[in-house]
Amino acid sequence: MRENISETWLVLISVILVTAIFAKIILFKLGKEDKRKCRLPPGRRGWPLIGDSINWYNAVASSHPPQFVEEMVKRYGKIFSCSLFGKWAVVSADPSFNRFVMQNEGRLFISSYPKSFRDLVGKNGVITVQGEQQRKLHGIASNMMRLEKLKFHFLNDIQKVMVQTLGNFNNNQVILLQDVCRKVAIHLMVNQLLGVSSESQVNEMAQLFSDFVDGCLSIPINIPGYAYHTAMKARENIISKINKIIEEHRQNGAPTEGSGVLGRLLEEESLPDDAVADFIINLLFAGNETTTKTMLFAVYFLTQCPRAMKQLLDEHSSLRRDSADELLTWQDYKAMPFTQCVIDETLRLGGIAIWLMREAKEDVQYQAVHLDEKVYSGALEFNPWRWMEHENEEKRNWRSSPFYAPFGGGARFCPGAELARLQIALFLHYFVTTYRNQIQFQTLDVLFSHHFPLSKAILQSKKRWQEEKLENTQISATPKIRNGVREKIGLTMRILLSNEWLQRDLGFLYWVADSSRCKRLLGSVEVTFMVEAYAALDSDDLLYLKEQMEAEEDAERLLRRTEKRAFAAFKISFGLLVKLYVLPCFPFTNKYRAASLADSTPASVPLAFRVEPKPKSGIRQQDLLKKVVEIKPKRPRSDGNQSTPASQNAPVTTCKPDHDPSKEKQSFSGPKKVEEQSLSASKKSEEHAPLGSHETEAKPRIENSGGGLLGLAYDSSDDE
Ligand code: HEM
Numbered sequence: 001m002r003e004n005i006s007e008t009w010l011v012l013i014s015v016i017l018v019t020a021i022f023a024k025i026i027l028f029k030l031g032k033e034d035k036r037k038c039r040l041p042p043g044r045r046g047w048p049l050i051g052d053s054i055n056w057y058n059a060v061a062s063s064h065p066p067q068f069v070e071e072m073v074k075r076y077g078k079i080f081s082c083s084l085f086g087k088w089a090v091v092s093a094d095p096s097f098n099r100f101v102m103q104n105e106g107r108l109f110i111s112s113y114p115k116s117f118r119d120l121v122g123k124n125g126v127i128t129v130q131g132e133q134q135r136k137l138h139g140i141a142s143n144m145m146r147l148e149k150l151k152f153h154f155l156n157d158i159q160k161v162m163v164q165t166l167g168n169f170n171n172n173q174v175i176l177l178q179d180v181c182r183k184v185a186i187h188l189m190v191n192q193l194l195g196v197s198s199e200s201q202v203n204e205m206a207q208l209f210s211d212f213v214d215g216c217l218s219i220p221i222n223i224p225g226y227a228y229h230t231a232m233k234a235r236e237n238i239i240s241k242i243n244k245i246i247e248e249h250r251q252n253g254a255p256t257e258g259s260g261v262l263g264r265l266l267e268e269e270s271l272p273d274d275a276v277a278d279f280i281i282n283l284l285f286a287g288n289e290t291t292t293k294t295m296l297f298a299v300y301f302l303t304q305c306p307r308a309m310k311q312l313l314d315e316h317s318s319l320r321r322d323s324a325d326e327l328l329t330w331q332d333y334k335a336m337p338f339t340q341c342v343i344d345e346t347l348r349l350g351g352i353a354i355w356l357m358r359e360a361k362e363d364v365q366y367q368a369v370h371l372d373e374k375v376y377s378g379a380l381e382f383n384p385w386r387w388m389e390h391e392n393e394e395k396r397n398w399r400s401s402p403f404y405a406p407f408g409g410g411a412r413f414c415p416g417a418e419l420a421r422l423q424i425a426l427f428l429h430y431f432v433t434t435y436r437n438q439i440q441f442q443t444l445d446v447l448f449s450h451h452f453p454l455s456k457a458i459l460q461s462k463k464r465w466q467e468e469k470l471e472n473t474q475i476s477a478t479p480k481i482r483n484g485v486r487e488k489i490g491l492t493m494r495i496l497l498s499n500e501w502l503q504r505d506l507g508f509l510y511w512v513a514d515s516s517r518c519k520r521l522l523g524s525v526e527v528t529f530m531v532e533a534y535a536a537l538d539s540d541d542l543l544y545l546k547e548q549m550e551a552e553e554d555a556e557r558l559l560r561r562t563e564k565r566a567f568a569a570f571k572i573s574f575g576l577l578v579k580l581y582v583l584p585c586f587p588f589t590n591k592y593r594a595a596s597l598a599d600s601t602p603a604s605v606p607l608a609f610r611v612e613p614k615p616k617s618g619i620r621q622q623d624l625l626k627k628v629v630e631i632k633p634k635r636p637r638s639d640g641n642q643s644t645p646a647s648q649n650a651p652v653t654t655c656k657p658d659h660d661p662s663k664e665k666q667s668f669s670g671p672k673k674v675e676e677q678s679l680s681a682s683k684k685s686e687e688h689a690p691l692g693s694h695e696t697e698a699k700p701r702i703e704n705s706g707g708g709l710l711g712l713a714y715d716s717s718d719d720e
Contacts, residue, residue, distance in 0.1 A: 040088060041077070041079045042076040043072070043080040044081075044082060045083050046082060052068070052072075052083060052084060053084050053086075056084055066351075072091065078097075079091070095375070096402055098402065098405070102405070102410035102411075105412050106134070106411055109359065111358055111412055113127070113357070114220070116220030120220075120231055121285050122274075125279055125281060125282030127285065134411065140265070140269055140271075144261050144415075145415055145419040150419060150422050155330060158192070159328060161184070162184060162188075164187075166184070166430055166431065180431075181296040181299075182292050183206075185288055185291045185292040185295065186206045186213075188291070189209055189288050190202050190205040192419075193261050194245065195262060208238050212235055212238060213231075213284070215232065238281060239277045249266050261280065286414070287419070290352050290420065291420050291423055293352050294420065295423075295424055295427050297349075297352070298346040298350075299428075299431065301349065301350075302342065308342060308384050312338060312339060312342060315336060315337075315338045316429045317433065319332045333422065333425060336429075339428055340387075340425070343421055343424050344384070344396060345382060345387060347406035349371070349381075352406060398417070399413070
């Protein structure tokens with residue numbers, strides 16, 4: 001009996017609990033639980049506690065960050081409310097309201113950051129302080145980096161660092177573009193903030209700065225092994241170095257030149273030591289990642305848009321000094337109008353500072369106006385020429401325009417804006433003029449590793465790329481992206497045969513990296529051409545092969561068998577390589593020796609081709625190759641293994657007319673044709689699109705959508 005009673009109670013309690021939970025869910029969903037809702041703009045509460053946090057996060061981590069906001073704007077209007085990370089938030093995509101919020105900093109709204117972040121960047125820095133103190137520090141920062149000071153204190157130093165850092169990259173190395181930009185930006189920071197210039201000191205500080213910056217955007221777990229912990233340690237070390245410099249400065253007086261922002265701060269201002277250290281660390285945080293990303297995105301967009309690249313190169317070639325050691329002058333910097341358009345367009349489309357947080361009873365402000373089609377026609381295209389249009393003159397004023405605010409506004413307007421623009425312009429100058437041959441005719445494969453830390457496999461692959469001393473063949477890799485999901489890597493191989501470069505697509509392989517879910521999935525394997533067979537054969541072999549191929553069907557059978565074997569060899573040789581999703585991108589000197597394929601994979605090499613050389617016949621090698629490769633390529637499989645877009649993300653950025661993947665898919669008709677195809681596309685667009693013109697065929701197009709902070713992508717030839 002007792003047992004029965006307690007069971008009934010248990011059931012009753014469970015029913016009450018479940019009902020309460022459901023009631024809570026329903027109330028949350030109806031938005032009735034929180035009375036404040038009626039004071040908020042239209043919107044929704046979403047799921048209890050979680051609200052829209054997952055949707056928000058998925059969008060921000062995807063290749064199209066504004067996606068969530070776009071959807072909400074469609075439903076509720078440009079200012080809406082939602083629940084993010086357990087708090088009510090107001091999100092604004094309205095230019096005028098955004099401006100109002102920025103102008104009312106400190107009055108109606110305040111900038112706010114989590115405690116873990118404040119602990120790291122320092123409680124006394126310009127970013128973290130409020131009110132009078134913020135105004136004071138902001139004034140100092142703006143004064144230190146204002147336009148008139150740049151020509152005296154920064155112009156030459158930036159160039160020296162640039163020349164030195166870029167010069168340290170060896171042409172025979174495969175270097176990731178993001179590594180280049182990161183290194184340049186960090187070295188600039190060390191030099192300009194601390195005035196340090198000796199190589200060993202710069203390297204030591206660069207490592208500390210780099211550890212610090214990594215931790216700023218990481219999960220705040222202060223336990224050894226975590227990036228945040230490493231960053232806290234780096235912060236301590238940076239502070240002790242700064243204190244040492246302060247001490248030296250007090251003992252020896254200011255150095256005559258090159259004392260950096262720190263030296264000038266000590267000379268001109270009277271801040272307490274701990275405030276000096278936090279001031280420097282705040283600048284480091286605010287200036288480093290933003291500048292790195294802008295450099296990276298600028299080169300990425302340019303490589304997707306040969307017409308813009310050409311115009312930029314022309315502009316900079318006309319500035320090139322007689323002697324390589326001669327530095328650019330301030331007049332040179334002022335004579336870069338197109339470069340300024342490229343910078344503006346990169347800042348607009350790249351979404352570097354994609355959202356700014358303000359607290360006013362837990363409000364969030366979001367800026368999505370840069371990609372608003374109503375404000376910018378062809379908003380998702382990289383179109384630097386738009387900034388030359390008369391109608392955009394007003395809009396372009398990045399200090400006051402409500403439609404273009406890459407550096408924020410109001411009391412927290414970026415004090416480093418002019419400096420950043422100078423750095424990026426000079427970076428573009430030295431980058432494109434130094435590496436023009438590598439980048440002029442090649443697509444630079446830039447890959448963004450924001451989402452994932454470099455895995456061991458990637459590092460191994462990178463090492464392998466660097467170690468291989470490959471001749472006669474160049475390989476480039478391109479990520480294939482569909483619906484915002486990085487699906488696989490496409491490899492293109494160029495082989496030097498009889499002084500002519502043949503170019504073939506090797507197929508797309510292996511790992512699917514689902515950027516929104518941070519997962520790696522195994523994709524299908526396809527090889528469409530027997531390129532490896534070219535590599536393993538010399539022209540005599542090919543002639544012999546031709547003789548062997550009397551009957552069409554025999555030839556086809558033989559080729560199919562060879563293709564299979566060649567692919568097996570390819571798989572072994574490149575198995576590791578193709579798992580890259582951080583790409584070798586620059587300079588384009590990866591080489592592959594034909595023999596190395598055979599050497600490394602003796603069991604799988606197509607033995608049928610290992611024949612005695614025959615005397616040369618009059619048949620032209622390229623006709624023969626044409627014949628060989630015109631055998632119908634394997635069609636890509638469309639079975640369940642084929643990688644499918646796992647996310648609902650909108651597709652991503654690409655520049656269409658200059659890179660037409662459909663051409664790559666055409667049957668191969670001789671090396672010249674391939675070269676012509678790739679060159680004529682860019683040539684045509686150059687010829688038919690004069691400066692400032694906007695014919696659609698010449699204008700680089702960003703397909704579907706894009707421009708997010710966290711990812712950009714490429715056309716997928718699979719889509720056809
Ligand atoms: C392309 C590069 C850059 C972009 C896109 C950028 C963007 C921004 C934006 C949007 C803000 C406003 C943040 C807010 O309102 O909460 C800001 C603030 C700031 N930026 Fe930049 N920035 C860049 C480069 C730099 C550089 C090179 C420095 C200095 C070395 C710098 C130093 C600062 C500082 C100190 C603040 C905080 C100002 C304050 O809170 O009073 N930035 N930046």
